Amino acid sequence: TLRGNKLQKLAQASRGTGNARSKPQQVLLSSVLGRQPQLFDRNKVSAGGRFITRIDELPARYQTATKLFLSNNSLTSLQGIQQFKNVQVLTLAHNLLGNLEEVLECLEDLRCLEVLTLEGNPCSELPHYRAHVIASLPGLRVLDTFEVEHYEGAAAIELLEQEDSYLAMMLHNACMVHKMAHTLQQLHLHRELFGVLYGRKGRAVCKGAPLAIPINPIRKMELWDYESSLSLQERQAITAALTREVSRMYKLGLAAAQQEGGRVTWEGAFTQVLLAQQQTMTKLMDLINRARATLVEEVQTRVLSGVMTALKIEADVQQRALQGDREQL
Structure with missing residues (x-):
């Protein structure tokens, strides 16, 4: 109807308007x-609080700036910052920068950089954030309004080596959890398949059905080198997720420390995540052992029942044949 067509057009227009509004500008x-233009004054760019989302290429006269103030914007990436080769002071506080590795890759090209602020960004809440920045930018003199002390360079390298060790263990544990969860699922599927093939009485419903023999889950997990099969992107994604979990544990520790007192460290947060992984693996192993024991018991019970049934049928057939021979005599 005409009214229905009008309503449909209005609905489509409404959806179109909604999509336009939701698209980030x-x-x-x-x-x-x-x-x-007043935001640029000789060698200084003062563009804080302007909702800037991207640093695009600027005319050459801007690229000679030695001071760049870009705090309180909406930057999610620092791609384009490399054009400011002479920048000495760079403020990026309270943006939306979350990928610390990408941020540091962009900043490493700024050889003159001495003063940097990144506080208030998601990346500043990551484990050993200050150590990562200092190790990547050895010429830095001030970070987040605090001077970089002479001993922080060596200490940063030591902290990051320890962090790499933690992350390697956590990645290995995460892969082990994946293998164990997959193995548990296979045991459940194996049990269901066995029930379908052999039925309640242990006789094969499908002709030629193979005998269901439970796998050795421990041996299977030892042979499955899942970690080596991961691509670089998969490793980075898993490591990023683990790092976020460490940050979450650290924040929980800070909240508890404010109420109860005590000291919170990143090492403690890493240890908590490792402990949680160990607990998960222990629970999964218990479930695997139970599932395999149940499957073994069902295989033995049903197959034995099937064998006994088959022997009984064979004995009945032989008995009837013998009885028929006697009647003929």
Whole structure:
């Protein structure tokens, strides 16, 4: 009907408007400076709090800036920051920078950088954030308003080596949890398949059905080198998830320390995650052992029942044949 067509058009228009509103709007640094040229003063760019989402390429006169103030914007990446080769002071506080590795890759090209602020970004809440920055930018003098002490360089390297060790153990445990969960699922499927093939009485429902022999889950997990099969992207994704979990544990520790007192360390947060992984593996191993024991018992019971039934049928057939021979005589 005409009214129905109008309503349909209105609904489509409404959906279209909603999609347009939900699409994030890009705010380029060049656009902000073009509209407000007073934000650039000789060697200084003061573009804080302008909702900037991307640092695009600027004319050469801007690229010579030695001071760049970009705090309180909406930056999710620092791609484009490399054009400011002479920058000495860079403020990026309270943006949306979450990938610390990418941030540091961009900043490593800024050889003149001495003063940096990244506080208030998601990346500043990651484990040993300050150590990562200091180790990657050895020429830095001030980070987040605190001077970089002479001993922090060597200490940062030691902390990051320890962090790598923790992450390697956590990655191995995460792969083990995956293997154990997969093995447990296979045992459940094996049991269901056995029930379908052999039925309640232990006789094969499908002709030629193989005898269901439970796998050795421990041996299977030893032979399955799942960790080596991971791609670089998969390793990075798992490591990032584990790092976020460590950060979550650290925040929980901070909240508890504020109420109850005590000291919170990143090492303690790593240890808590490792302990949680160990507890998960212990529970999974218990479930695997129970599932395999149940499967073995069912195989033995049903197959034995099937064998006894088959022997009884064979004996009955022989008895009837013998009785028929006697009647003929």
